[in-house]
Amino acid sequence: MSESQPSTLAALRRTDPVAGPSTEDFEYVCEYDDMVLDEFRSVEIGGREVCVVRTLAGVFAIGSKCPHQAANMCDGAIKGTMEPSERNEYHFAQEGEIVTCPWHGYEFSLRTGASVGGALKGRLGAYQIEVRDGAVYCSPRRVRPERPARAERPARKAGE
Amino acid sequence: MIIDTDRHVAVTDYRDVLAYLDKSWQKHFERKEFLGSVTEASNHIRVSSRFGDEPVSAAALPEADKVLLMPHQALTVNGWADGVAATEFLSGFNSLARDKWSSGNNVPVIVVQPGDPGWSAAEIRRRAAEHVFGAIALPLGAGLLGTSHYDPIYEAAAETGLAIIVHFSGVEGLYAGAQPLGGGVHYSALSRQVLMSQLAESNITSLAFEGTLEKFPAVRFLFSGFGFSWLPSLLWRIDREWRTFRYDVPWVKHAPSKYVLQQVWLNTWPLKEATIDGDWARHFTTDALRSRIVFGSHSPFDGDAPGDVIKQLGPDDGALILSNGAALLPRVEAVTP
Numbered sequence: 001m002s003e004s005q006p007s008t009l010a011a012l013r014r015t016d017p018v019a020g021p022s023t024e025d026f027e028y029v030c031e032y033d034d035m036v037l038d039e040f041r042s043v044e045i046g047g048r049e050v051c052v053v054r055t056l057a058g059v060f061a062i063g064s065k066c067p068h069q070a071a072n073m074c075d076g077a078i079k080g081t082m083e084p085s086e087r088n089e090y091h092f093a094q095e096g097e098i099v100t101c102p103w104h105g106y107e108f109s110l111r112t113g114a115s116v117g118g119a120l121k122g123r124l125g126a127y128q129i130e131v132r133d134g135a136v137y138c139s140p141r142r143v144r145p146e147r148p149a150r151a152e153r154p155a156r157k158a159g160e
Numbered sequence: 161m162i163i164d165t166d167r168h169v170a171v172t173d174y175r176d177v178l179a180y181l182d183k184s185w186q187k188h189f190e191r192k193e194f195l196g197s198v199t200e201a202s203n204h205i206r207v208s209s210r211f212g213d214e215p216v217s218a219a220a221l222p223e224a225d226k227v228l229l230m231p232h233q234a235l236t237v238n239g240w241a242d243g244v245a246a247t248e249f250l251s252g253f254n255s256l257a258r259d260k261w262s263s264g265n266n267v268p269v270i271v272v273q274p275g276d277p278g279w280s281a282a283e284i285r286r287r288a289a290e291h292v293f294g295a296i297a298l299p300l301g302a303g304l305l306g307t308s309h310y311d312p313i314y315e316a317a318a319e320t321g322l323a324i325i326v327h328f329s330g331v332e333g334l335y336a337g338a339q340p341l342g343g344g345v346h347y348s349a350l351s352r353q354v355l356m357s358q359l360a361e362s363n364i365t366s367l368a369f370e371g372t373l374e375k376f377p378a379v380r381f382l383f384s385g386f387g388f389s390w391l392p393s394l395l396w397r398i399d400r401e402w403r404t405f406r407y408d409v410p411w412v413k414h415a416p417s418k419y420v421l422q423q424v425w426l427n428t429w430p431l432k433e434a435t436i437d438g439d440w441a442r443h444f445t446t447d448a449l450r451s452r453i454v455f456g457s458h459s460p461f462d463g464d465a466p467g468d469v470i471k472q473l474g475p476d477d478g479a480l481i482l483s484n485g486a487a488l489l490p491r492v493e494a495v496t497p
């Protein structure tokens with residue numbers, strides 16, 4: 001483990017995608033030190049292909065199929081993105097937290113699997129990761145996406 | 161209410177316009193070097209109504225409740241090299257439109273100078289206060305409409321509630337200064353006419369991707385005389401590219417088609433291109449798409465009448481398209497005889 005590893009691991013735990021259920025059934029992926037920065041590792045977790053990657057922002061796991069045309073996201077590229085801005089202004093952010101589809105360049109959040117900027121209705125699966133004793137473990141269950149609260153509907157009138 | 165969004169009017173004697181200018185500008189324009197370029201040029205399309213020819217103003221359509229008047233001669237300032245002279249000329253032309261053409265049912269547009277957005281914004285505010293103009297005609301200058309160069313015009317449009325009408329003048333694709341067509345300079349007027357729809361597609365794409373529609377959500381645009389059958393495929397293409405390249409235009413905060421479907425309209429001429437082979441029924445499948453199309457006769461240049469709209473689109477869609485203009489042009493509706 002490199003000298004910078006402890007701080008990276010600490011950062012990892014801080015940026016853990018979503019606090020989830022018990023990690024007891026998480027499946028072993030690989031040794032942390034064997035992960036090459038920004039290179040996906042394709043593994044079978046819970047009977048599904050999952051793409052696991054270590055980036056500057058942490059370790060993440062996503063489903064392998066792009067919701068657009070099912071390109072293999074393990075061939076995707078790790079990026080940052082431009083946040084919504086005023087005209088002719090660029091604000092680069094989220095470095096190491098974005099993956100782009102290898103076919104059409106669509107951007108997804110590695111943390112949540114959501115399409116950046118709402119460009120697509122579909123999303124990638126996102127899986128919780130735990131780094132324990134120098135090894136990487138992945139949840140067999142997808143993180144349930146947070147849904148916006150339903151808009152309140154007007155009460156039905158009697159007889160409707 | 162049926163609004164004809166594209167009826168052309170013209171002057172037959174240049175002195176009618178010059179009468180509104182001060183004497184020094186009159187003497188400038190009366191020189192052969194200027195008049196020759198206006199009266200002898202014959203290579204325009206749809207601007208063959210040179211001063212001195214027979215009038216080409218369209219007769220009023222009895223079926224239209226309101227008519228937006230488009231003075232195509234004034235639009236040709238987008239081919240002028242002298243931008244200062246163009247503002248003087250347009251000032252005279254707008255005054256003439258106010259005095260000679262406005263009649264309550266006939267509502268002229270304010271023609272502005274694309275090369276001088278500061279003057280244009282002031283002209284919009286000044287003319288809007290006269291309460292006889294129904295919209296702003298913005299000729300296609302050298303820059304695409306999405307650039308911030310035009311922001312003062314859009315600010316004035318938002319402030320006054322006047323829609324912006326984009327109609328080719330006929331010099332596009334030919335004169336430096338006016339916008340070019342794709343590929344290069346075509347050899348004939350008919351080639352240029354066939355390809356004018358490129359200008360509408362280019363400028364709508366520019367308005368969406370440059371963030372102008374995002375920045376000015378209250379501004380409404382009508383692309384007039386460019387056809388409309390191409391709209392569904394354009395919207396698919398701009399959304400498709402935005403999904404991949406959103407990173408490059410982070411100021412476009414929604415799918416670009418969403419902006420276009422709220423702020424951009426097209427008018428019906430030439431109607432037949434969209435009804436041939438059932439294209440209308442096949443492609444204009446949503447209320448949002450159908451809401452974008454308004455009636456424009458383009459008369460007297462092979463124009464369509466409201467009856468043609470009903471005949472070719474059917475009674476339901478025809479009636480819808482004929483009524484769509486009111487949402488685009490509330491200021492036209494408000495002008496009373």
